Amino acid sequence: MNAKRFTWLAALAAMLMLLAACGGSADMVAETAVVQVTRVVTETIVEDVELAEADGVTAETAVQPQTRLIIKNGELTIMVVDTDTAVATATQLTADLGGYIISQQIYDVQMGYSAANMRLAVPVTQFENALNQLRQLGDVTNDFAGGEDVTDEFVDLGSRLDNLLATRDRLRSFLDSAETVEEALRINEELKVVEEEIAIIEGRRNFLSDRAAFSTIDLSLQPILPTPTPSPIPTPASWQPGNTAQLAMVNLQESAQQTADFSIYYGIVCGPWLLLLAGFGWIGWRVRRRLIKR
Numbered sequence: 001m002n003a004k005r006f007t008w009l010a011a012l013a014a015m016l017m018l019l020a021a022c023g024g025s026a027d028m029v030a031e032t033a034v035v036q037v038t039r040v041v042t043e044t045i046v047e048d049v050e051l052a053e054a055d056g057v058t059a060e061t062a063v064q065p066q067t068r069l070i071i072k073n074g075e076l077t078i079m080v081v082d083t084d085t086a087v088a089t090a091t092q093l094t095a096d097l098g099g100y101i102i103s104q105q106i107y108d109v110q111m112g113y114s115a116a117n118m119r120l121a122v123p124v125t126q127f128e129n130a131l132n133q134l135r136q137l138g139d140v141t142n143d144f145a146g147g148e149d150v151t152d153e154f155v156d157l158g159s160r161l162d163n164l165l166a167t168r169d170r171l172r173s174f175l176d177s178a179e180t181v182e183e184a185l186r187i188n189e190e191l192k193v194v195e196e197e198i199a200i201i202e203g204r205r206n207f208l209s210d211r212a213a214f215s216t217i218d219l220s221l222q223p224i225l226p227t228p229t230p231s232p233i234p235t236p237a238s239w240q241p242g243n244t245a246q247l248a249m250v251n252l253q254e255s256a257q258q259t260a261d262f263s264i265y266y267g268i269v270c271g272p273w274l275l276l277l278a279g280f281g282w283i284g285w286r287v288r289r290r291l292i293k294r
Helices: 003-022 024-054 059-063 083-096 124-137 151-176 181-213 241-293
Strands: 070-080 100-110 113-123 139-149 214-223
Touching: 070 083, 070 124, 070 181, 083 100, 083 113, 083 124, 083 214, 100 214, 113 124, 124 139, 124 214, 151 181, 181 214
Parallel strands: 070 214
Antiparallel strands: 070 139, 100 113, 113 214
């Protein structure tokens, strides 16, 4: 019921009751006026209730709290023993919960070891359940879960959409009753702008509704790499002059043996030829001296 109307009727009833209290001669008039005011108030309340029910608003629905529209998302980084097995498990889990894979990437990080990045979409009712089961894949190193309340934006878009739909209907009626071509073209341009705004708002509402219905989880699977064995640090050797002298004697003996072997080998191979050359040289020298003496 309109608040101003109720206030005015209540004030009128109070004034009539006051008049009735002031004089006995006005009792009948006052009682009649009170009855009339009560009847008007009752009819007004009934009228407001009927209007509300005609619009689809009942006493029960009017007090029901509005369902909040929450967009949930999460991030998990997990160290796993076998990346391929973890990817297969996460894929099957998502399908079992009624979700799907948005994107997936597997890449090598070291010889024989790979990592994976996955974006999963699961129904909002299974969001917490999915996080709990994914945490069991290995050792969790990063765990985040959050949400964004878009209820106000969704309701505001609905109100704007209702106004635009009403404007569109009026423009269509104006277009049907246009008398000139110029008037029809002008109305048609305005109608085109309104319909474009309607399409944009409907797209945004559908996007918010879909995002709120399915939550996203960014999953990063990292392999557990083996710890490298540290190489031993060599200790400096102490000075041992006896070992140095022994090593020098061994090297001297080896070099003497190599020199003797060289002399024996080339003495046998080249010795006769050297004696022959020496003999020819001595003969040539003798002949030369005799020639000089002559």
